[in-house]
Amino acid sequence: MTMDFSDSEIVRYSRHILLREIGGTGQAKLRGASVLIIGAGGLGSPAALYLAAAGVGRIGIADHDVLELSNLQRQIAHRMAGIGTSKAASAAAAMRAINPDITIVPIAVQVDANTIDELVASYDIVLDGTDNFATRFIVADACVQGRKTLISAAVLRFEGQIATFKPHQDVSLPCYRCLYPEAPAAGMVPTCAEAGVLGPVTGVMGALQATEAMKEILGIGISLAGRLLLWDALDMRFRMITVPRDPGCFGCSTQHAA
16 A cells, blocks of 8 residues: 655644554555444544544545534534534535545435445445434444444443444454344433433544544454443443354344355
8 A cells, every 4th residue: 555645644644653553554544444424413523523634535424414503512523604504514514624635425315224235335434323223223234234344332311332343354243233133112212312412422432433443444453343332421430341243143144154
């Protein structure tokens, strides 16, 4: 992979290049990578800004919603001037303002069973920052079928969680459905709109998604695959839970058998 960086790129990414684990070769890997962020909200906003700043070469940001005033309490990629406009376009503008040298693809479409396969196929890694189980399962299943690494996070009130799923890389690793076989019954788990969320909690979890995405691209550190990280902000306590593969999992058993 070439490292023909311009003088301005060398200055921009100098703090990465200084790191032994990244260097010029790692920065070139980031430039050659692509990441799809689904949801330009509380999780997607910080993830998008950090990945853009880091120099990931192509980033898709998918969200069909328009920006509302209530979003600004936590969705830091957006500004008052964007209220009533596309979240995908608003986030893309913020990303380009940070780093005009990378490719940003705003995707203002509904992410559903009809659109997800084509979206996932175009990127190396998928970050799920959605706020409902129906979409999470659609994204997770598409990542299994498309053999794409998924980094999924969720938040509620003062708590957050994050895990990486890449069963296509190792038959011992779980998929999302190994952890959550089915969506909970309607009304069992409230949304942030119903129960509330502390704004910075979304920022921490979104930043962790960006961190894990970069680790996967660079091939450094210990992956969150096979583990679930839980954070309680009120107690300032992190817990790590091992997530085993379910041999009878509806989501990935067919892939493992293949």
